[in-house]
Amino acid sequence: MSFLKLYDYPRGPYPARVRIALGEKGLQSQVESVFVDLRTGAHKKPDFLTKNYSGTLPVLEIEPGLFIGECTAITEYIDNLDGNPILTGKSPKEKAIIHMMNRRAEIELLDPISVYFHHGTPGLGPHVEIYQNKEWGLHQLAKSIKGMHYFDSFLKGQPYVAGQSFSMADITVIGGLIFASLLKVPIPEECEALLEWYARMQNRASFINRLDF
Ligand SMILES: N[C@@H](CCC(=O)N[C@@H](CS)C(=O)NCC(=O)O)C(=O)O
Structure with missing residues (x-):
């Protein structure tokens, strides 16, 4: 895998969903975590809003400039990367x-x-x-x-x-x-x-x- 960047606030409950999913899939080492400080409102600044219009975390950048928001969508993506979706269902x-x-x-x-x-x-x-x-x-x-x-x-x-x-x-x-x-x-x-x-x-x-x- 070449490029996965997680815009992240590690202790946040929604980022935890993606962090746990990455753990279940054994993919933690494939991801670079980019800290976005919720406490200072960094997620509501114009630069971040271009990545996720809703100003929420997490966001997964799956190719340079291609940003996936929403934990469910991110989990779907990482679960299907290896063709063996153990978290989101096969049938x-x-x-x-x-x-x-x-x-x-x-x-x-x-x-x-x-x-x-x-x-x-x-x-x-x-x-x-x-x-x-x-x-x-x-x-x-x-x-x-x-x-x-x-x-x-x-x-x-x-x-x-x-x-x-x-x-x-x-x-x-x-x-x-x-x-x-x-x-x-x-x-x-x-x-x-x-x-x-x-x-x-x-x-x-x-x-x-x-x-x-
Ligand atoms: N529907 C979004 C919700 C994400 C969300 O609310 N994330 C929290 C992080 S724990 C957040 O960014 N909160 C900041 C805010 O709403 O100002 C998802 O599933 O990713």
Whole structure:
């Protein structure tokens, strides 16, 4: 592989999704991480906006000047590079289930906890958070807790979020729980299956080593 540049904030929950996917695929050494400092608002500056119009991380540059945003798209790309997509599904049925659960992980857990961070807390600070709506943030926090219960109900009957094997959908729920833990939002203790699953996920090498490059 000749050129992969990851515009990155390594401790961020969304970049963690790509870092974990790279770990699962054994591709960390193929990627150069370019630090973009969220705390100073570097991701909202014109130079970065030409790479990703939404001013969010991560972004993967797959050829000079060709920038891929959105964790799901980036994960699809890196998972298919070797022709053996272990994270995003091989058969039409696997792909459909993984993408359904991955999207639900974004909608019900990761995106709401992110909105809580940006609206219900000081977020990245007043120089970056130019519009905040605290009530909306708190509403999204409650949504994310409901999301935890939703995934707990699935995990009572199956070992992974999309069924019998680890996939991109697990990675996205992990991203949501990394975000929750950064914000000191606990997983409700009655979500026993989710807690057991998360303990297993935290033992995976790709989780443990996600900051190692
Ligand atoms: N839908 C995007 C969301 C990415 C995202 O929100 N990334 C966070 C990093 S943890 C970010 O850049 N937040 C900064 C901001 O929204 O100002 C994706 O899946 O890549």
